[in-house]
Amino acid sequence: MQKSPFWSLIFWAGVWEFVGQMQWMTLLPPLSGIWFAFAELFQQSAFWDAFIMTARTFGIGLSLSIVVGIPIGILMGISSRADKILSVWVNLFLSAPITAVIPALMPILGIADATVIATVILFSIWVVIIDTQAGVTHVKDSLVEMGKIFGCSRSKIIFWIVIPSAMPEIITGIRLSVVRAVKGVIVGQIVIALIGFGGLFSTYLSYFLMERFWALIIVVFIMSFTIIGLVEMLERRIAFYAKSR
Amino acid sequence: MENQIKYSQTNEDSKLNITKVGPKTSLLFFRIISFFLVFLIWELAGRSDISIAFPPFSKVFLAFIEMILSGEFVEAYADSLPPLLIGLLITVVGGVIIGVSVGLVRSAEWFIMPLLIIFQTAPVSALIPMLTYIYGISDTSKIVAIVILGMPLVALNSYKGIQSTNPSLLEMSASFLASRTNTIIFVILPSAQKMIFAGLRLGISGAFIGIVLAELLITPTGIGDLITYNRFIARYDKMFATIVSILAIAGLTLSLMRVFEDWLFPKEKN
Amino acid sequence: MKKRSRSTEVILSTDSINVVYQESLIALQNVSLDIPAAKLTAILGPSGCGKTTLLKVIAGLIKPTSGSVKVRGKEIEGPGPDRALVFQDFALLPWATVLQNVGFGLRARGVPKKERDETSLHYIKEVGLLGFEDKYPHQLSGGMRQRTGLARALTINSDILLMDEPFSAVDEQMRRKLQEDLLNLLKVENKTVIFVTHSIEEAVYLADQVIILSGRPGSVAEIVYPKIDRTGEIDLIRRQPGYIDLVDEIWSSLKKYVE
Ligand SMILES: Nc1ncnc2c1ncn2[C@@H]1O[C@H](COP(=O)(O)OP(=O)(O)O)[C@@H](O)[C@H]1O
Ligand SMILES: [Mg+2]
Numbered sequence: 001m002q003k004s005p006f007w008s009l010i011f012w013a014g015v016w017e018f019v020g021q022m023q024w025m026t027l028l029p030p031l032s033g034i035w036f037a038f039a040e041l042f043q044q045s046a047f048w049d050a051f052i053m054t055a056r057t058f059g060i061g062l063s064l065s066i067v068v069g070i071p072i073g074i075l076m077g078i079s080s081r082a083d084k085i086l087s088v089w090v091n092l093f094l095s096a097p098i099t100a101v102i103p104a105l106m107p108i109l110g111i112a113d114a115t116v117i118a119t120v121i122l123f124s125i126w127v128v129i130i131d132t133q134a135g136v137t138h139v140k141d142s143l144v145e146m147g148k149i150f151g152c153s154r155s156k157i158i159f160w161i162v163i164p165s166a167m168p169e170i171i172t173g174i175r176l177s178v179v180r181a182v183k184g185v186i187v188g189q190i191v192i193a194l195i196g197f198g199g200l201f202s203t204y205l206s207y208f209l210m211e212r213f214w215a216l217i218i219v220v221f222i223m224s225f226t227i228i229g230l231v232e233m234l235e236r237r238i239a240f241y242a243k244s245r
Numbered sequence: 246m247e248n249q250i251k252y253s254q255t256n257e258d259s260k261l262n263i264t265k266v267g268p269k270t271s272l273l274f275f276r277i278i279s280f281f282l283v284f285l286i287w288e289l290a291g292r293s294d295i296s297i298a299f300p301p302f303s304k305v306f307l308a309f310i311e312m313i314l315s316g317e318f319v320e321a322y323a324d325s326l327p328p329l330l331i332g333l334l335i336t337v338v339g340g341v342i343i344g345v346s347v348g349l350v351r352s353a354e355w356f357i358m359p360l361l362i363i364f365q366t367a368p369v370s371a372l373i374p375m376l377t378y379i380y381g382i383s384d385t386s387k388i389v390a391i392v393i394l395g396m397p398l399v400a401l402n403s404y405k406g407i408q409s410t411n412p413s414l415l416e417m418s419a420s421f422l423a424s425r426t427n428t429i430i431f432v433i434l435p436s437a438q439k440m441i442f443a444g445l446r447l448g449i450s451g452a453f454i455g456i457v458l459a460e461l462l463i464t465p466t467g468i469g470d471l472i473t474y475n476r477f478i479a480r481y482d483k484m485f486a487t488i489v490s491i492l493a494i495a496g497l498t499l500s501l502m503r504v505f506e507d508w509l510f511p512k513e514k515n
Numbered sequence: 516m517k518k519r520s521r522s523t524e525v526i527l528s529t530d531s532i533n534v535v536y537q538e539s540l541i542a543l544q545n546v547s548l549d550i551p552a553a554k555l556t557a558i559l560g561p562s563g564c565g566k567t568t569l570l571k572v573i574a575g576l577i578k579p580t581s582g583s584v585k586v587r588g589k590e591i592e593g594p595g596p597d598r599a600l601v602f603q604d605f606a607l608l609p610w611a612t613v614l615q616n617v618g619f620g621l622r623a624r625g626v627p628k629k630e631r632d633e634t635s636l637h638y639i640k641e642v643g644l645l646g647f648e649d650k651y652p653h654q655l656s657g658g659m660r661q662r663t664g665l666a667r668a669l670t671i672n673s674d675i676l677l678m679d680e681p682f683s684a685v686d687e688q689m690r691r692k693l694q695e696d697l698l699n700l701l702k703v704e705n706k707t708v709i710f711v712t713h714s715i716e717e718a719v720y721l722a723d724q725v726i727i728l729s730g731r732p733g734s735v736a737e738i739v740y741p742k743i744d745r746t747g748e749i750d751l752i753r754r755q756p757g758y759i760d761l762v763d764e765i766w767s768s769l770k771k772y773v774e
Contacts, residue, residue, distance in 0.1 A: 008359045085275055088276060088280075095446060095499055098454070100469075101488055103473060104481075146600070150624075150671065152623045183370075201371045213375075224368070
């Protein structure tokens, strides 16, 4: 019989509680103790400042990734020259340890929003480009030929046929870029370690406020999970014709 | 899915043009142009007054050579590579074993799946600074950082690969009275191969993020330290050279992985 | 190859077309054809012999390595309003309704929406799809999809209709129905049809002229003119004495190209 994953979560929560109660590690307080830390967390203005800062940089960075990434992906999809010139770099950065670049961004862009936004972009733009390109290159040949037969100009073929055809892949790319942007905004703040949630994490850790530290981990997890879940829902709605192609 | 995207390798002219029949321009030619263009833009941007912290390509290139010759790279990588390799090994082997067993064994699935999903989404990178308190400034900290960032990706993809076995192949196997072992070896694992390797690539990339994070945040040694130190003394050319070196090594490792996959499972020609 | 002279006007002709794909794969070799106006010409040949390639050359989608295509004596430069193509896989936009799909060609020419919809509805009715204009392609059967493709090709009112195995993606019964409907339609619409098929029966049943291509590289092996009376009842065509004989005759000359 398939048991519900809910009970599995309860089981792991129990394990956490047990380990915490045993006090084997000061770094891991019992789960029950963290409950109170949530209330403390939400009362702090520092938390809300961090939240707003995170939301802002996440939003700006992700939007830029999408707005810039899609046209680049389309260009690489329709022009084999653009593809040959850009694909090395896109594929390199798609799986490169972008984390290593963050220290270089700090002296250039300053220890504030700009660096975090740049980190978010560097984390999330490549997958938008790659997926958009994949969508464009897999547009059915016959649809493009159909456009040509009816005398469509190049731009009409691109806007009426190619881009709508590539929509399911573009949406998938956006979903994956949201996942990566979530990672990017947190990693960026943690490496900078002075601003946003990253700043809070390092403060709590250095003062051994472990309940708050874990409460914050859980809050950030729930926020990421919600955003990713929402985008997945959106994807299922919008890409209704993906299967019928 | 990210790992199902096929990377286009068309050599013909864009299909938006009328199909022309003729010789194709060589890919190598475009590669050279591509590198040249990027380096040129970097050079020009570096020479313009964007920021003193953004050196032109030529300076970074010279710093790169200098650091190779002076042994700075050797020293740093001697610190970074051993934990990286151990971490990668654990990530790859452990991730595949966990993912495959979770995919094959129902109770393991119930037990481990929620954890994997949580680990994939949670801000695990925030836990890395905590590792010093547990393991101190040691290679163990680095290895743990690598494993917690890389292994969930490998495991989840292996799991998905196992799950995505074509049901009619399983029915075929059952109708020929194949044993469970045979079904796993000849049907399930081969059909999961693509996803598993996609997961390995994601995991390797996560592992590199892990080692860099660990060395930036907790253990000031190796390549992360070289980046931080050079930023501190404002030798930005050296800092960029170090970053380029780690990006290049990550890229190289992933390419090797691809070569390995092609060698292990030669693509059938159609 | 000898060309028999025919009384009707030649609307389209190809002059020694050669198509060589990459890696020196010769798809078509020295194909010269005359297509009579207002007749149905079938291009018949084994799979892979270059039928689609030939049709795309005529449509202007592929530039031949050498040779030319002339419509009413004028060499073509690419796709043009005098030729419309019906696709084997229908080539319908999955996100557009039947009405929008049928109106695509008109929209591309900048015909205003009201006029476009009127014309589209006229042809939707003519192909028997009235009542389905707001459906999406995935809600339609294969036969209905191809009717949509046909209606779209008809809207732009070109004299020449090119069809690439238009009925091969639908089931046998639907294919017969579509064939009959096509013949009925051609009684109303005065069109020149060039029709690619791999089915001998279909070619003999529908065509006034059957061009038989040899196996790869495709070149014209033979041209036959089914002497079949299409003026009367459509149901009677398959019962005419010449029908089965001609099918057999074509099969025996085509057999050697099929491995
Ligand atoms: N774009 C292309 N590039 C290379 N070879 C092609 C291309 N299109 C078709 N061919 C080859 O040309 C030959 C003729 O193809 P096609 O015209 O599609 O044949 P048919 O429609 O008669 O089945 C086939 O061998 C096919 O593999
Ligand atoms: Mg064909």
